[in-house]
Amino acid sequence: xxxxxPQARLARAKEASRATARLTSDEKARALxxxxxxxxxxxxxxxxxxxxxxxxxxxxxxxxSLIDRLRLDEKRVAALSSAVREVAALADPVGQVVGGHRxxxxxxxxxxxxxxxxxxxxxxxxxxxxxxxxxxxxxxGNASVxxxxxxxxxxxxxxxxxMRDALEEVGITAEAIQTVDDFGRDGxxxxxxxxxxxDVLVPRGSAALIETVVTESTVPVIETGAGxxxxxxxxxxxxxxSRDIVVNAKVQRPxxxxxxxxxxxxxxxxxxxxxxVASALQSEGVTIHGDDTVAQLTSDVIAATDEDWATEYLxxxxxxxxxxxxxxxLAHIRQYSTGHTESIVTTDxxxxxxxxxxxxxxxxxxxxxxxxxDGSEFGFGAEVGISTQKLHARGPMGxxxxxxxxxxxxxSGQTRG
Amino acid sequence: xxxxxPQARLARAKEASRATARLTSDEKARALxxxxxxxxxxxxxxxxxxxxxxxxxxxxxxxxSLIDRLRLDEKRVAALSSAVREVAALADPVGQVVGGHRxxxxxxxxxxxxxxxxxxxxxxxxxxxxxxxxxxxxxxGNASVxxxxxxxxxxxxxxxxxMRDALEEVGITAEAIQTVDDFGRDGxxxxxxxxxxxDVLVPRGSAALIETVVTESTVPVIETGAGxxxxxxxxxxxxxxSRDIVVNAKVQRPxxxxxxxxxxxxxxxxxxxxxxVASALQSEGVTIHGDDTVAQLTSDVIAATDEDWATEYLxxxxxxxxxxxxxxxLAHIRQYSTGHTESIVTTDxxxxxxxxxxxxxxxxxxxxxxxxxDGSEFGFGAEVGISTQKLHARGPMGxxxxxxxxxxxxxSGQTRG
Numbered sequence: 164x165x166x167x168x169p170q171a172r173l174a175r176a177k178e179a180s181r182a183t184a185r186l187t188s189d190e191k192a193r194a195l196x197x198x199x200x201x202x203x204x205x206x207x208x209x210x211x212x213x214x215x216x217x218x219x220x221x222x223x224x225x226x227x228s229l230i231d232r233l234r235l236d237e238k239r240v241a242a243l244s245s246a247v248r249e250v251a252a253l254a255d256p257v258g259q260v261v262g263g264h265r266x267x268x269x270x271x272x273x274x275x276x277x278x279x280x281x282x283x284x285x286x287x288x289x290x291x292x293x294x295x296x297x298x299x300x301x302x303x304g305n306a307s308v309x310x311x312x313x314x315x316x317x318x319x320x321x322x323x324x325x326m327r328d329a330l331e332e333v334g335i336t337a338e339a340i341q342t343v344d345d346f347g348r349d350g351x352x353x354x355x356x357x358x359x360x361x362d363v364l365v366p367r368g369s370a371a372l373i374e375t376v377v378t379e380s381t382v383p384v385i386e387t388g389a390g391x392x393x394x395x396x397x398x399x400x401x402x403x404x405s406r407d408i409v410v411n412a413k414v415q416r417p418x419x420x421x422x423x424x425x426x427x428x429x430x431x432x433x434x435x436x437x438x439x440v441a442s443a444l445q446s447e448g449v450t451i452h453g454d455d456t457v458a459q460l461t462s463d464v465i466a467a468t469d470e471d472w473a474t475e476y477l478x479x480x481x482x483x484x485x486x487x488x489x490x491x492x493l494a495h496i497r498q499y500s501t502g503h504t505e506s507i508v509t510t511d512x513x514x515x516x517x518x519x520x521x522x523x524x525x526x527x528x529x530x531x532x533x534x535x536x537d538g539s540e541f542g543f544g545a546e547v548g549i550s551t552q553k554l555h556a557r558g559p560m561g562x563x564x565x566x567x568x569x570x571x572x573x574x575s576g577q578t579r580g
Numbered sequence: 581x582x583x584x585x586p587q588a589r590l591a592r593a594k595e596a597s598r599a600t601a602r603l604t605s606d607e608k609a610r611a612l613x614x615x616x617x618x619x620x621x622x623x624x625x626x627x628x629x630x631x632x633x634x635x636x637x638x639x640x641x642x643x644x645s646l647i648d649r650l651r652l653d654e655k656r657v658a659a660l661s662s663a664v665r666e667v668a669a670l671a672d673p674v675g676q677v678v679g680g681h682r683x684x685x686x687x688x689x690x691x692x693x694x695x696x697x698x699x700x701x702x703x704x705x706x707x708x709x710x711x712x713x714x715x716x717x718x719x720x721g722n723a724s725v726x727x728x729x730x731x732x733x734x735x736x737x738x739x740x741x742x743m744r745d746a747l748e749e750v751g752i753t754a755e756a757i758q759t760v761d762d763f764g765r766d767g768x769x770x771x772x773x774x775x776x777x778x779d780v781l782v783p784r785g786s787a788a789l790i791e792t793v794v795t796e797s798t799v800p801v802i803e804t805g806a807g808x809x810x811x812x813x814x815x816x817x818x819x820x821x822s823r824d825i826v827v828n829a830k831v832q833r834p835x836x837x838x839x840x841x842x843x844x845x846x847x848x849x850x851x852x853x854x855x856x857v858a859s860a861l862q863s864e865g866v867t868i869h870g871d872d873t874v875a876q877l878t879s880d881v882i883a884a885t886d887e888d889w890a891t892e893y894l895x896x897x898x899x900x901x902x903x904x905x906x907x908x909x910l911a912h913i914r915q916y917s918t919g920h921t922e923s924i925v926t927t928d929x930x931x932x933x934x935x936x937x938x939x940x941x942x943x944x945x946x947x948x949x950x951x952x953x954d955g956s957e958f959g960f961g962a963e964v965g966i967s968t969q970k971l972h973a974r975g976p977m978g979x980x981x982x983x984x985x986x987x988x989x990x991x992s993g994q995t996r997g
Contacts, residue, residue, distance in 0.1 A: 181914075185937065264959065270948050272958065279970050280940065358794075362970050377775075378798050383971040404993035411995035506989075519988050520602065523697065531687050531991030540996070541689065541987075542681065553696050553779050553984035554800040555972035567970035570958075571936050572923075574948030576821040578828035579957070 169346045169353035173281065173308060173360035179338035180280040180306035186335070188255035191302055194333050195251035198298065199244040201329035202322070206240045209325070212317040213290065220288075220314055228418070233288050233315055243294045243322075246545055250298040253544040256563040257304045270574040276566040278304030279362040283354040285376055287368035288312035293319045296365070297326055297340045299547055303565040306339040308361065310351050312368070319344055355380040362567070363555075367548050370475075385556055385564075387548035390420030390503035391475050392533045395492045395518065396440070398431035400508040404530055405436050406443045408508055411532040414447045418477050420549060421504055421536040425472060425482040427492045430456075433485045437461055441483065449479045456485035472499045489514055493521055500524060502551045504536040525551055525558035586763045586770035590698065590725060590777035596755035597697040597723035603752070605672035608719055611750050612668035615715065616661040618746035619739070623657045626742070629734040630707065637705075637731055645835070650705050650732055660711045660739075663962055667715040670961040673980040674721045687991040693983040695721030696779035700771040702793055704785035705729035710739045713782070714757045716964055720982040723756040725778065727768050729785070736761055772797040779984070780972075784965050787892070802973055802981075804965035807837030807920035808892050809950045812909045812935065813857070815848035817925040821947055822853050823860045825925055828949040831864045835894050837966060838921055838953040842889060842899040844909045847873075850902045854878055858900065866896045873902035889916045906931055910938055917941060919968045921953040942968055942975035 186194070202209070213235040220230050235243075256276050263273035282300040284307065286292045293311055300307035311319040319342060327337035343350030354361055355376060363383050366376035370389045377384055394412060396405045412423035428436050433456055441451055441461040451457070452471040453464040464483075471482040472495070486492045496505055506528035507518040515529045526536045536559060538546025543561030550556040556564040603611070619626070630652040637647050652660075673693050680690035699717040701724065703709045710728055717724035728736040736759060744754035760767030771778055772793060780800050783793035787806045794801055811829060813822045829840035845853050850873060858868055858878040868874070869888040870881040881900075888899040889912070903909045913922055923945035924935040932946045943953045953976060955963025960978025967973040973981040 181938070181940075184940075266952070266957065266959070270952060277940075381795050383801075383969055385971070401993070407993060407995050415996055515990075519990075521598070523598075523601075523694075524986065526987040526989060528989040529991065530993055531989050532995040534996040535683070535687060535989060535991075535994070536987075540683065542683070552800055554802070557984050558987045567974050569941065570943040570953075570975045572943060572945040572948050572952060573932075573936075574946065576818070576824060576947055577952070578824050578949040579832055579951040 169343045169350045170357070170360070172341045172343055173353060173357045175338040176281045176306040176308050176341045177360045179336045180278065182336055183301065183306055183339050184257075184278045184280070184304045186304060188257070191255065191304070192251045194301060194330055194335050195247050195298055197329040197333045198326050199247040199251070201325045202240060202244040202247065202294070205321070205325045206237060209240055209318065209321050210235055210237065212321040215317040216315050225314070229288065233290070233318075235290055235318060239291070243291055246291070246295060247298045250302050250545050253302060253562055255302065256566050261568060268577045270572050270577050273571045274568050275571060276563065277569050279565060279567050281306050281308060281361050282565060283308045283310070283357070283361040283364040283382070285310045285351055285354060285364065285366045285372065286312065287372060288314035290315045290318040290322060292367060293322050294326070295545055296547065299545055299562060299565060301339065303562045305565055306341070308341040308343060308354060310343050310354055313344070313347070316344055352379070355382065357382055365548055385548070385550050385560070386552040387550055388420050389475060389501045389551060390422070391425070391473065391499055391501045392421060392423045392503055393425045393427060393496050393500060393505045394423050394533065395427045395429070395489070395505070395507040396432055396436050397429045397489065397507065397509040397511060397514050399510040399514070400432060400436060401510065402436070402439055405508050406440050408506065408530070408532050409440050410443050410447060412506070412534055413444060413449055413481050414479070415532075415534050417479050421533050422477065423481065423533050424475055425484065425499070427495055428483065428485050429489065429492065430485055430487050433460060437483070437485065444481060447479070449481055451481055451483055453483045454485060457483045475501075489517060493518075496522060503549065504528065504533045506531060506533050525549065586760045586767045587774070587777070589758045589760060590770060590774045592755040593698045593723040593725050593758045594777045596753045597695065599753055600718065600723055600756050601674075601695045601697070601721045603721060605674070608672065608721065609668045611718060611747055611752050612664050612715055614746040614750045615743050616664040616668070618742045619657060619661040619664065619711070622738070622742045623654060626657055626735065626738050627652055627654065629738040632734045633732050642731065646705065650707070650735075652707055652735060656708070660708055663708070663712060664715045667719050667962050670719060670979055672719065673983050678985060685994045687989050687994050690988045691985050692988060693980065694986050696982060696984050698723050698725060698778050699982060700725045700727070700774065700778040700781040700799070702727045702768055702771060702781065702783045702789065703729065704789060705731035707732045707735040707739060709784060710736045711743070712962055713964065714743055716962055716979060716982060718756065720979045722982055723758070725758045725760060725771060727760050727771055730761070730764070733761055769796070772799065774799055782965055802965070802967050802977070803969040804967055805837050806892060806918045806968060807839070808842070808890065808916055808918045809838060809840045809920055810842045810844060810913050810917060810922045811840050811950065812844045812846070812906070812922070812924040813849055813853050814846045814906065814924065814926040814928060814931050816927040816931070817849060817853060818927065819853070819856055822925050823857050825923065825947070825949050826857050827860050827864060829923070829951055830861060830866055830898050831896070832949075832951050834896050838950050839894070840898065840950050841892055842901065842916070844912055845900065845902050846906065846909065847902055847904050850877060854900070854902065861898060864896070866898055868898055868900055870900045871902060874900045892918075906934060910935075913939055920966065921945065921950045923948060923950050942966065
């Protein structure tokens with residue numbers, strides 16, 4: 164396409180990030196409004212490009228569920244611009260003072276939020292991620308370099324061009340939003356190896372994609388996503404909460420990372436809760452993979468294997484196991500959890516406290532559906548992803564997770580003794 | 581030594597980290613006091629082991645400056661135990677509530693500080709780092725896995741054993757402090773590749789060591805250290821502040837990362853400040869690598885090459901350049917800085933504000949010595965290192981930088997609509 168290298172684009176993004184870092188909150192909001200208007204104005208050409216992606220996906224026999232995630236229609240394009248406007252309305256984290264004090268010698272120290280600089284993203288075939296990440300990055304003063312899935316190539320090309328043109332219209336360099344899609348695998352590699360140019364890289368997509376990015380990157384990465392999510396029901400768990408929370412956590416949107424995958428029932432509660440919860444799930448079309456005790460207590464259960472405990476079904480299937488004690492439930496979670504979200508249904512405050520203290524996951528819940536682990540549910544507006552690592556960000560990532568800090572020190576000639 | 585693998589030790593450290601995470605602040609303080617007492621009690625055997633390291637270093641022709649960093653005598657062993665007591669006295673970050681709110685549906689969200697789990701460290705031949713990192717990790721509820729330089733092998737073996745025995749004495753598993761020194765290069769590799777076992781890895785040492793750890797690690801790394809530090813003197817910089825700050829920043833401890841390496845003088849101030857600052861430096865034994873203008877304004881100047889602008893001398897040498905404008909100074913810093921610390925001497929508030937806003941370093945100063953970039957100067961007690969990356973920690977890292985957070989959600993049966 165061009166003779167340039169992906170590295171040259173990273174360098175231009177880095178250069179542009181110095182300009183975006185200095186934009187005022189109002190200037191960034193105006194730029195985002197320009198982007199939202201441009202997306203609305205170019206709705207037809209965006210949908211047309213998306214049609215080419217859909218046609219290619221059909222030809223190559225892509226599953227309908229994936230094609231659905233790829234598809235843009237008028238309503239979904241309108242949702243894109245509306246998401247950009249929501250991001251524009253969020254409070255700007257840049258410049259927020261998060262700490263500080265006066266040193267004994269009089270030097271005033273202040274720790275303030277600053278943009279990262281260049282935010283990289285590697286993700287799969289969902290064109291909305293292209294717009295979401297670019298908008299979140301810009302709101303927090305960052306430039307972005309995007310590498311979307313090749314299945315969404317045509318959609319992403321148009322979306323990036325529309326956003327870049329909108330930036331130019333309001334006097335901001337288009338280089339603040341970059342794609343390296345046209346370099347294919349080399350574009351992803353340049354991002355992963357872009358030390359000095361990429362300040363943080365966020366992978367979003369399948370476990371395999373995330374694993375690749377984590378393993379091959381020499382730039383700082385925030386690991387997101389994989390959710391082998393557990394709900395524990397203890398002997399004090401009320402019938403209604405148990406049923407409602409498990410069904411909601413499995414059925415309300417089964418394909419996402421905060422959906423529950425395994426239910427652990429304490430033995431003392433098994434005869435009461437297993438039939439109740441299993442039949443409620445089955446009436447919603449959920450297939451149950453259960454251990455022997457579960458199979459004895461309810462019908463139509465597929466015998467669970469060890470593999471089931473480790474599986475993120477992301478569909479209308481669930482694993483169910485009876486455990487002897489809370490200790491055993493905690494041990495099972497330690498072995499199989501991906502550290503995303505776990506919940507316990509209980510009215511025993513000691514069990515609740517132990518669960519909150521000992522489960523080592525980004526979000527630990529008592530008596531609530533795991534579906535609440537979500538940026539907008541947490542009040543962050545849009546979300547960059549859900550971090551399952553412990554460094555920098557853990558759980559739903561909002562705008563402030565796209566910032567770093569720097570220390571400002573103001574003195575009057577002080578030297579160290 | 582043993583038939584076990586470094587991975588087995590990482591697994592035991594991970595297991596132990598579940599216990600250290602639940603220790604109360606008082607229990608951790610008692611454990612650290614036990615470690616401090618044990619170090620004092622074993623001073624003779626520590627010094628004896630260190631003697632073997634020193635002898636080996638001598639035989640292999642190690643530079644005296646490095647041997648000095650390696651050496652432990654009675655006074656330095658006492659400083660080790662005293663540092664442990666200082667860490668014990670620091671406030672425990674674990675359990676601190678850093679955020680939270682009630683969701684509209686009544687679910688109470690709380691974001692609390694939790695230990696990382698397992699903190700890994702790869703460092704060079706300084707036995708004090710062994711004790712510092714183990715103590716900081718324990719204070720913040722973490723287990724630690726240490727990989728020190730082979731030159732300090734015997735010292736580290738004894739120090740780790742003394743600390744592990746002290747833990748057992750107060751009823752804490754010794755597995756909370758591990759070394760993988762005896763596995764050599766395989767120990768370092770196990771740390772760098774220890775996904776699922778190592779929650780954060782901190783390299784401390786030379787630029788080459790840090791580069792290796794950043795490049796080869798698949799676990800989250802916090803990059804530390806390298807400091808190509810700049811001081812800018814503008815046309816309003818007072819004579820005394822300019823001289824005192826530059827001399828202090830270079831001479832007070834030249835071998836450390838926050839020592840200044842390049843001075844940039846604005847042309848309008850050159851004839852006033854270059855001779856003044858250069859002669860003050862020279863009278864302290866500092867060799868000056870200067871550009872042509874500097875050479876015209878003062879004597880005994882070595883002609884600077886481009887390499888000088890990129891060099892971290894870590895000794896009594898300095899680079900000095902005259903630039904036409906603050907823009908040029910900022911451009912030079914952008915090109916050569918490692919993002920550690922930069923300072924400007926000025927009484928022009930517009931120049932101060934621009935410098936603070938536009939320099940993209942962990943610590944940006946006005947009218948203060950760069951030597952203040954330091955954990956204890958910043959009031960953090962001991963320090964884990966100085967982060968030069970933007971993810972998670974930036975600048976001096978104290979105890980709270982050895983923690984992550986988790987979200988606790990307490991509901992009463994809420995489900996997502």
